[in-house]
Amino acid sequence: MTEHQALAVTQIFCNLGSLAYASCSDQYNSSMRIALTKTFGFEAAHFLPCFPEGHKCRRMHGHSFKIDVVVEGEVDEAKGYLIDFAEVKAATKPVEDALDHRVLNEIEGLENPTAELLSKWVWDRLAPSLPLLACVRVHETCTSSAEYRGE
Ligand SMILES: [Zn+2]
Numbered sequence: 349m350t351e352h353q354a355l356a357v358t359q360i361f362c363n364l365g366s367l368a369y370a371s372c373s374d375q376y377n378s379s380m381r382i383a384l385t386k387t388f389g390f391e392a393a394h395f396l397p398c399f400p401e402g403h404k405c406r407r408m409h410g411h412s413f414k415i416d417v418v419v420e421g422e423v424d425e426a427k428g429y430l431i432d433f434a435e436v437k438a439a440t441k442p443v444e445d446a447l448d449h450r451v452l453n454e455i456e457g458l459e460n461p462t463a464e465l466l467s468k469w470v471w472d473r474l475a476p477s478l479p480l481l482a483c484v485r486v487h488e489t490c491t492s493s494a495e496y497r498g499e
Contacts, residue, residue: 379422379423379425380422380423381420381421381422381423382420382421382422382423382430383418383419383420383482383483384418384419384420384430384431384433384436385416385417385418386416386417386419386433386436386437386440387414387415387416387417388414388415388417388437388440388441388443388444389412389413389414389415389444390412390413390415390444390447390448390449391410391411391412391413391448391449392410392411392413392447392448392449392450392451392452393408393409393410393450393451393452394408394409394410394411394451394452394453394458394461395407395408395409395453396460396461396462397453397459397460398460398462408451411488411489413447413466413486413487413488414486414487415440415470415484415485415486415487416483416484416485416487417436417439417440417470417474417478417481417483417484418481418482418483418484418485419431419436419478419480419481419482420480420482420483421480430480431480436478439474439477439478440474442473443470443473443474446473452466457469462494463486463488463492463493463494464494464496466486466494467484467485467486467494467495467496468484468496470484470486470496471484471496471498475498481498482497482498483495483496483497484496
């Protein structure tokens with residue numbers, strides 16, 4: 349390939365590129381509601397003092413918790429997105445730090461750290477900085493989760 353041909357090929361790709369990347373405002377032109385989920389995880393121990401005598405959950409044990417933080421709202425027409433995932437992550441980081449590698453029962457407000465009460469505890473800490481917050485889902489194991497929607 350000569351230098352001239354190489355230049356022509358380059359120009360073709362540049363033109364294709366400009367066709368492929370439409371301007372931001374051309375993405376769509378009608379209102380659109382969306383839910384986004386950002387997931388964070390932490391390791392923690394707990395025991396559940398309100399379970400019946402002899403129940404295994406009364407013993408101290410640990411989980412690799414996963415928490416889904418769901419935000420919901422109208423997609424910004426000009427931008428084509430609802431919220432930067434990094435904003436959600438920034439809001440969740442202090443909560444993650446407060447829970448990671450702790451005994452949950454020792455944290456104020458989590459003396460009875462069931463998945464149900466933990467989902468509300470997380471909600472209460474995220475809601476002030478995440479106005480679009482729609483749901484907090486706490487996964488205690490791969491098959492068990494609790495979902496709180498602020499009601
Ligand atoms: Zn447990």
